[in-house]
Amino acid sequence: MNFLLPLTGSFAQPAAENPTVAMIEAAYRHHGLDWRYINVEVSPDDLADAVRGARAMGWRGFNCSIPHKVAVIDHLDGLGKSAEIIGAVNTIVRDGDRLIGENTDGRGFVAALKTVVDPAGKSVVLFGAGGAARAVAVEMALAGATRITVVNRSAERGRVVVDLLNGRTDTQASYTSWEGTFVVPSGSDIVIHATSVGLYPDVDAMPDIDTDSLTPEMVVADGIHNPPLTRLIQAAKDRGCKTVDGLGMLVQQGVIGMKYWTGVDVDPHVMRQALLDLEL
Incomplete structure (x- = not known):
């Protein structure tokens, strides 16, 4: 079983209420993927240790939110094209022994x-x-x-x-x-x-x-x-x-991230329905 770690900032919602967790977990279930996406709060002082932990445990990738989107770059091995131009990262992907930063926001x-x-x-x-x-x-x-x-x-x-x-x-x-x-x-x-x-x-x-x-x-x-x-x-x-609407953007971020991590083209309708079920 592989784990994907989202590194969040000062605020972390419970998994049942976190939209990203809800839609990605729904996609895992729909596609029969034996993966988990968990929500973890990481303080800025612990960011370096968190990334080292992700490396050590062989995790396939993770997301990071504010305030880590820029600071995490110092702990990575490379950046995708748009992430390098934007100067911020929200998605990290394991490529062999390297951790590559991508930005799926835009x-x-x-x-x-x-x-x-x-x-x-x-x-x-x-x-x-x-x-x-x-x-x-x-x-x-x-x-x-x-x-x-x-x-x-x-x-x-x-x-x-x-x-x-x-x-x-x-x-x-x-x-x-x-x-x-x-x-x-x-x-x-x-x-x-x-x-x-x-x-x-x-x-x-x-x-x-x-x-x-x-x-x-x-x-x-x-x-x-x-x-x-x-x-x-x-x-x-x-x-x-x-x-x-912004829901479509959030879903497509998840679609892109899951393709990076799993190689699977996931069904965006499943992810959108999971968000609608939260009654956002």
Whole structure:
């Protein structure tokens, strides 16, 4: 039996309530895999020991969340392409005797988005410049997005993402200040919300976006998975837009991670149903 260890930060939910544990364990059962995915809290001071333990026990891989996504890099043997550009890791994969860091945050988002629209050649408006937004921006660029406009209240953080995209990818990135209610420019193909506004328990919060500027030709995606039907997603649906919710992103992250670890192409519908059963 193989174990996969998720290294979490200061907060660790019980397995019965942890969405990632629930969906991955459901996929193991569905595919008859004799594997387990367990949730363990690891303090920053113990991170090095935890990674050494994973090596010593031959674990096939693990996830890590905030605050370990950057610090864990010092304890790994290499990085995947997007993880190296992003500068953060959330998925570690054993390759022989080596531990390789990958980042599935943005890749999961793009995989979910591709069920509705191919980012290649598209113009993107991205709200946010934090870790999740950075990962999404890089993966959208690598997927062929022609233009990415980063909208953020902090100009410094926004321009860091823009400089990264212009320096390391082929996309044309620009920064726009998020002051007051933002009007989405006409001609935008994909609108992505990648901030924490609307995340449980603040479910009534709405990002300061002029939803009247959304048109049916736009695809609107929200990275919030709890609740999956955010106020932004509902408003976009009301405007006739195609939408992608954060639940799809979370599922696709799991699909990608399990492929790395087990080599199995797991059924995303099984994982999504496991999340819906939690009534997120």
